[in-house]
Amino acid sequence: MRDITFGQYYPVKSFIHGIDARVKIIMTLLFMISVFFIVSYTTFVFMFLALTIIIAISRVPYKIVLKSIKGILFLLIFTAIINIFFTSSGNVVIPIKLGKLVINITDQGINFAIKMALRFTLLVLGSSILTLTTTPTELTDALEFLLKPLTYIKIPVHDLAIIMSIALRFIPGLMEETDKIMMAQKARGANIDSGNFFKKIKAMLPVLIPLFVSAFRRADELADALDARCYNASSKRTKMKVFRIQATDIVALLSFILLTVFIFLDKYLVGSLFSAPDLGGLEVQGLDVCIYNLFRCITG
């Protein structure tokens, strides 16, 4: 049986787990946007430090959080390489000549690639903290609440939320069913695990077809069950669980806003106060410049 903890929710009690899911979603969004405005290496270090502290507070083991990066490692390296090879502006550091083809690796390319990789890592870490500390149900409910304004432009937010929660609810069942069908086909001599990539895909067909048939049958029965439980009976649907913003939620949100402000100040203000020194290949901006100047002052 595969690991079927979807959204990898890690069930412990912590301050982060206790924050209102809506606040957490807003914080994650804020974080994701601000990550793209980070310019200086100092701020990157600062952000990683902040995340480390947040993970510590959330009581989710670092190993589990880091696992999420493993999934995008390929993408990370791939984009970094593309960035290195296809940025032509800046000073040439390593010129590469392949016959007529000339690829120049520039200092700007390297800086850009490093920063992009750091941004990606921050993005993935940040969003996985959200899914690790929030149950799927809380997430759906929070999304439903946050998207509520869309009902004014006739988007059926509640139906979408129900669809999402049903999807989350059926993933373990469908996984189990896939396993069962695979075992049944194996018992009848199907060769699913060996062969090359294309052979494997072709071998999945006898698994997928029964799975689809059963998924549709389930959907049919579920539709009857929804109707039988008065789905759509009232336009004034109520909720058993209501969100209540607590003081701690506000504290968490405010500290996050401060962090965002800090990043924006770094990009738009700090850097422009001093002129950037020439440090060979290393591109320094914002706070980096301050720290560089401070360092120079101390060492004379």
Next chain:
Amino acid sequence: MAVLLDNVTYSYNINDTHRVDAVKNLSLHIEEGTFVALVGHNGSGKSTLAKLLNGLLLPTAGTVKIFGNSTLDGEKIFDIRKDVGMVFQNPDNQMIASIVEDDIAFGPENLGIERKEIIRRVEWALDKVGMLEYRKRTPFKMSGGQKQRLAIAGVLAIMPKILVLDESTAMLDPQGRSEVLKVAHELNKQERITVIHITHFMEEALDADRLIVLNDGKIAFDGAPKEVFAHYEELKKIKLAVPWETQLAISLQKAGMDLGEGIVKEEDLVDKLCQLL
């Protein structure tokens, strides 16, 4: 009158020219507070009948009335669904949320009931099916009987007057079946909920007030279980087996043993036989 079916026919379209009547000119009255077992082999129309009861299917001809409201009346359909709680065969395909209490709350939330009342109902419904301690859990990895009891709780939270179990015991192991039946009987006795239990296990009808045997879309037998079981030879012809103890009792009686009338249960039979020895 809780349920009133008047000359109801329901036909499925097989293709453009072909129609099959799953229920044919069926008339039926069910009094409030009775426990009715509805038995029939596959294709006898029992599931169609169940779906006619809460307007999931609408009759092709005739009328279905629940406490006087016709299922054909579009404005009354939610009143009917509020009165007729229906539990289906596969417990896995009836749950909406991943957490037990969220799932139970789904019905009352749909009805727009006030929050405090929803919480009260969730607790009440879970308590009624003996699953209160599972309220924060996920139904995944629970036994079939437990899941089906949760499905019943989900329906109970709507506070129905009629509970329809549409082959709800068919996929369960013997223990799960007895758990579900026990809950159904308790609800019938304590809360005076009319129960319509649809099954193909004859022995599950033993404790019912009334047994209706459906064959080919029509009522073949209707009466107290004892009375219906007496027709065991005719029941065999429509592929239904009377519980063996009942059959044994009737056979012994035919062979000249004086067992008295209406022996249906194993305990009664053993008692009587011991007395005779």
